[in-house]
């Protein structure tokens with residue numbers, strides 16, 4: 001095993017770990033990255049939408065060789081009940097730009113490519129190596145890691161914890177609490193393979209254009225959660241996730257939800273005749289701003305999902321992971337350049353820089369959303385989708401009923417289900433949490 005001391009050790013080779021390691025290596029620091037998987041990406045699960053802006057800051061010319069699937073020209077939001085969906089679709093020719101803003105990717109391929117850039121930059125990358133423990137000195141300062149390899153004790157000035165949402169190192173060392181069941185979603189996902197032309201015809205696409213569908217409603221059976229359908233070149237990623245605490249409470253199973261989602265009349269035709277080649281399950285941190293743990297300490301920082309940096313409202317996680325990884329590395333580089341130690345006082349720079357970025361500003365903006373959604377999940381994920389669907393059907397069905405009568409009927413249905421007070425209360429609470 002490696003005897004020498006490193007400037008930094010990064011635990012994990014996901015989006016956050018790769019961003020941190022790449023930035024540290026690009027700045028000339030001696031950095032070791034440890035990943036328990038066979039290769040970077042082998043353990044990682046994502047929908048997956050890649051946000052170009054954040055990657056461009058790390059690898060400006062990534063479009064030349066990164067394994068990208070489709071660039072997104074359309075986003076659909078579906079509010080579903082058991083037989084229908086009400087959709088808000090945004091499609092723009094402007095997304096067919098020279099440097100597209102968002103792509104679909106397949107994480108296992110993408111992470112492998114990302115890792116090749118990390119190695120090219122000069123970092124030492126060791127896969128199939130699990131970090132089992134953080135080494136702390138008598139004062140509690142983190143001074144290195146222990147791994148599952150023989151003699152696997154390695155020292156560094158600072159350890160970057162990029163171990164993902166269910167990483168245990170930080171919690172074992174009592175640097176951060178274990179995420180609560182109401183702060184994490186369990187998502188399951190399948191990859192449905194279809195001929196390229198079939199995907200393009202079904203999703204109204206040409207060339208490498210792509211579309212993503214985000215779906216909420218009765219598919220989650222009153223639990224806080226969402227489904228997604230993303231078009232790749234030759235497969236469709238489809239999945240659904242709900243809060244772990246809701247699964248515990250209801251006894252529903254993720255697999256049961258996925259089966260229902262797939263057989264929904266709006267979804268089934270999109271994947272008809274497909275061959276399922278992959279099935280994966282993974283946690284997503286969804287506790288929001290209030291669930292963010294302490295982000296730095298004596299000799300350590302935590303980034304990405306391990307730091308609960310995930311914007312569930314906008315379905316963004318990988319970009320927050322990449323940005324927090326890059327910012328942590330930049331802070332470490334600045335401290336190193338000043339020849340100062342990696343104390344908590346100095347590493348507070350990471351938090352200060354993160355606070356100034358979109359990451360913390362977005363997390364803060366939606367700070368009340370997770371609790372609101374959780375407490376009112378029956379209304380937001382069951383009652384309203386059913387009411388909206390009925391109102392829409394009433395609106396479009398032509399049956400000789402005067403329009404005034406139709407409007408009264410729809411309004412009556414809302415008031416009977418929620419009461420005036422309930423309706424105004426819900427609108428007020430959403431507006432307040434959204435602002």
Ligand SMILES: Cc1cc2nc3c(=O)[nH]c(=O)nc-3n(C[C@H](O)[C@H](O)[C@H](O)COP(=O)(O)OP(=O)(O)OC[C@H]3O[C@@H](n4cnc5c(N)ncnc54)[C@H](O)[C@@H]3O)c2cc1C
Pocket residue numbers: 011012013014015016017018034035036037040041043044045046047048049050129130131132162163164165167168169187188189239241282283284303304305306310315316317318319321
């Ligand atoms: C179903 C699903 C769909 C998603 N869709 C999207 C999407 O479309 N767009 C988006 O932006 N985000 C999406 N996300 C969120 C996104 O995947 C995460 O935010 C992102 O992967 C976080 O990156 P990370 O590097 O923090 O963690 P991870 O990608 O989880 O990486 C952590 C790494 O650490 C390694 N590791 C853990 N413990 C140890 C250890 N002790 N020793 C060594 N290695 C260790 C793991 O093997 C892993 O490689 C989705 C998530 C899920 C589950």
